[in-house]
Amino acid sequence: MKVISVSVQRCVGCRLCEQWCSYSHNGAVSPTDARIRVLRDLDGERDIPMVCRQCAVPLCAGVCPAGALTRDEKTGAVRVDYNTCAGCGLCVEACPHGAVAVDRNGYPLICDLCGGLPQCAVHCPEGAIRYLRRELVDRDIKISAVRRMGGDR
Amino acid sequence: MQAGGFTRKMIRVNLTEGKIMIEDTPSEAVKDFWGGRGLGAYYLYREVPVDTDPLGPENKLVFTIGPLAGTMAPGSNKVNVTFKSPLTGTYSYSLCGGHWGPELKFAGYDGLIVEGKSDQPVYLLIDDNQVEVRPAGHLWGLLIPDTDALLREELGDPFVKVAYIGPAGEKLNRMACITSDRYREFGRGGAGAVMGSKNLKAVVVRGTGEVKGARPQELATLAEEMARELRRHSTAKARRKYGTAEMVQGINYLGFWSTRNFSSGHFEDGEKVSGPAMKNDLVKGDASCYACPVACGKRTAMHIGKYGRVALEGPEFESIGLLGANCGVSQWEYIMKATEVCDAYGMDTMSCGATVSMVMEAFERGRVASGQLDGLEPRFGDGEALVELLIRMGERRGIGDLLAEGVKAAAESLGVPDLAIHVKGLPFATYDPRGCKGMALTYGTSPKGAHHMVSPTMGPEIAGDRFAVEGKGTLVRTVQQYMAVVDSLGFCSSMRFVLSLEKQLQVFRAATGLDCTEEEAMRVGERILNLERMYNVRLGLDRRHDILPRRFLEEPMPEGLSKGQLVEMDALLDDYYAVMGWDQKGIPTGEKIRELELETLIE
Structure with missing residues (x-):
């Protein structure tokens, strides 16, 4: 299965991913409607793209009292069944990545991997958002971890 | 919410009366002047008459966004403010990048007009269609980073976009800027002093709406095409690599990079403050404005013995020039610290740098004595004096009180009007x-x-x-x-x-x-x-x-x-x-x- 992989080191905070996400889902640009959000950490001097990582055991689905969150058979993405979702918001709180957004009606917005061609990854000019096989996600993170161990460059 | 880029709605806030109105953007203005700078000209000409005191309640801050902000168009993040300038006494406008302008569009507006004067410090919260004036006594006097942190904490929302002034704006320093989200400024002409004169500390915006172009699909295709071109373009690539500092080497080589209060066009230490030098010495990462694939913003940091760790975005080309070469200063530690001081107090690095360089030349030529300068002896190349003078300007303390009036007024008062390098009161780039x-x-x-x-x-x-x-x-x-x-x-x-x-x-x-x-x-x-x-x-x-x-x-x-x-x-x-x-x-x-x-x- 392929998932979205995020690099805080590469992200520059342009938010093109938010644009393409909201546009491809709704035909209009709105950061609030995007399933990916970039948080600019002004003190930490970095930008953090926040998006579903498609956990192996999705905690959001685990806490859902309505059983509204299941896996899409084709992409493996967590899928929200809006017919059964109660809009209780437990999934928003449960997500360890802070990646579940809420729409204007109170229902969760979770990355659906655009059916297998995630627009955020396609349009990220930095390579900060990539669509990778699960087993490759750690590779990019390893180098930054090593650099952190070595202290300030 | 709306097709066609314009929202056709403007917020008008009268701080004297505490009144907030939402009005239509006039059709003829949109047709003849579009948005941003053009729309600002339309309003200022009509609404701010000849006899207006720039620091009086009759002056206005007309914030206007362009029709492309918030659409898929790349790099369309600029927001304009038009006002009568307290530094020049003339027409003025200033543009700011970042994320604040687009957020105002997502909140549903083409712009914001601020008029009148509050009797107490206040800030403005624009929360989609809820607009309110809130007390800001607890923020008054705070430096920019502290104001930023406190506002976000108070609102419990790290995603809000904020424009604010620092102590320089509050104290009516005529070179004060309006800063947005820490590192982007409405820099030149003293808009921050106008905001301060209205007792307005900040404008916080949260916009959750959407912006839809008239022909979204066409727009998306164009956006893709343009983003591709930007990634390939040589100047855009240089900007990305070195920020605007990429220009230092070329302009200095050609001999028109202002040096030592504009007396020369070549800085012999230019290589020390070039784009490549900056990348090597300071840059930790890149930062982008909204929807821009170039990301010319450079995140920099440096440990400086007597100042501690200094971290910022920048310094960009003009700051390196006017705080650096034009003051004869070539050490990063002083250029970085000077930039940080300007950013923290909320002052234009350019005008402030050119004011300090005037003082340096006056002192070197013996036309102004140390006694007139709080005992300081600012010579070209003296980074410590540069930083000290800037802090005094931010606080309007000692000689800083006079310098905060701007290079023209200060030089006249010091008896060296010929050393003030400006037109209409605004120093040269x-x-x-x-x-x-x-x-x-x-x-x-x-x-x-x-x-x-x-x-x-x-x-x-x-x-x-x-x-x-x-x-x-x-x-x-x-x-x-x-x-x-x-x-x-x-x-x-x-x-x-x-x-x-x-x-x-x-x-x-x-x-x-x-x-x-x-x-x-x-x-x-x-x-x-x-x-x-x-x-x-x-x-x-x-x-x-x-x-x-x-x-x-x-x-x-x-x-x-x-x-x-x-x-x-x-x-x-x-x-x-x-x-x-x-x-x-x-x-x-x-x-x-x-x-x-x-x-x-x-x-």
């Missing part, structure tokens, strides 16, 4: 016009004083004959019109490297659904220039106020590849006025006004 003659006209005829981005002619002049006088009137007019278009669409000026006028208009048409030819667009640009000019004409300004300081007319460039050059101001102005359809005094003729259909607005 870092391009010495002796080495690039079009920039003499740019500085001279800009409505806001010696600002470079009104018509940055450096590119075409370097490629052509930069010392020539002939043809510069036409060049400057064309670039001025073009920049008025860029600024009114809301594109960042960096986009213009890649996006031809025709490209920009393709985006404009797809976003708004309006038709517009290149010729019509240039006419909108010309209309804006003439209305801005007429604002100043109405104040009594004319040719006399378009003249550069004597240094550029009488002191030949002493060294380097622009050696021996002087500015032939009269010839340049004659040419330019003729090309503009203005009379010999620099006043637009009645015929020109009618041709541009400005007569009803101007009557």
Whole structure:
């Protein structure tokens, strides 16, 4: 299965991913409607793209009292069944990545991997958002971890 | 929410009465002036009359966004503020990148007009269609980083976008800027002092709405295409790699990089503060404004013995020039600290740097004594004195109180008016016009004083004959019109490297659904220039106020590849006025006004 992989080191905070996400889902640009959000950490001097990582055991689905969150058979993405979702918001709180957004009606917005061609990854000019096989996600993170161990460059 | 880029809604806040109104953006204004800088000109001309005290309640801050902000268009994040300047007493506007402008669009507005004066410190919260004035006593006096942190914590929302002033704005330092989200500024002309005079500390925006172009699919295709081109373009790539500091080497090599209070055009230590040097010494990462694939913002950090860790975004080209070369300072630790001080107090690095360089020259020449300067002995190259003077300016303490009045007033008071390098009170940017003659006209005829981005002619002049006088009137007019278009669409000026006028208009048409030819667009640009000019004409300004300081007319460039050059101001102005359809005094003729259909607005 392929998932979205995020690099805080590469992200520059342009938010093109938010644009393409909201546009491809709704035909209009709105950061609030995007399933990916970039948080600019002004003190930490970095930008953090926040998006579903498609956990192996999705905690959001685990806490859902309505059983509204299941896996899409084709992409493996967590899928929200809006017919059964109660809009209780437990999934928003449960997500360890802070990646579940809420729409204007109170229902969760979770990355659906655009059916297998995630627009955020396609349009990220930095390579900060990539669509990778699960087993490759750690590779990019390893180098930054090593650099952190070595202290300030 | 709306098709066509414009929301057609403006917020008007009267702080005297605490009244908030939502009004329609006038159709004729949108048609004739578009948004951003053009729309600002429309409002200021109509609403801020001749006798207005820039720091009085009658002055207004007219914030306007372009029709492309919030659409898929890349780099369309600029927001404009138009106001009567407390530094120059003239028309002024300033543009700010970042994320604040687009957020205002997502909240549903083309702009915000702030008028009147609150009797207590307040901040404005724009939360989609809820707009309220809130007390800001607890924020007053705080530096920019502290204001930022406290507001976000108070609102419990790290995603809000905030524009605010620091202590410099509160204390009516005439070079105070309005800062947004820590590192982007409405920098020049003293908009921050106007905000301070209204007791307005901050404008917080949360916009959760959507922006839909008239033809979204076409817009998306164009956006993809343009993003691809930007990634490939050599200047855009250099900007990405080194930030705007990429320009240091070229301009310094050609000998028109302002050095030691604009006395020379070559800084012998230029290599120490070049783009590559900065990348090697300081840069930790890149930071982008909204929807920009270039990301010219540079995150930098440095450990400095006596100051501790300094971390910021920048310094960018003009700051390196005016806090660095023009003060003779080449050590990063002082340029970084000086930039941090300006950022924290909320002051324009450019005007403040040029004010310090004036003091340095006055002191070196023995025309101002240490006793007049709180016992300081500021010489060129003295980074410590630079930092100290800036802090005093931010706090209006000691000599800083006088310097906070701006370079013109301060130099007059110190008895060295000839050492103040400005037009209309606004200090020069870092391009010495002796080495690039079009920039003499740019500085001279800009409505806001010696600002470079009104018509940055450096590119075409370097490629052509930069010392020539002939043809510069036409060049400057064309670039001025073009920049008025860029600024009114809301594109960042960096986009213009890649996006031809025709490209920009393709985006404009797809976003708004309006038709517009290149010729019509240039006419909108010309209309804006003439209305801005007429604002100043109405104040009594004319040719006399378009003249550069004597240094550029009488002191030949002493060294380097622009050696021996002087500015032939009269010839340049004659040419330019003729090309503009203005009379010999620099006043637009009645015929020109009618041709541009400005007569009803101007009557």
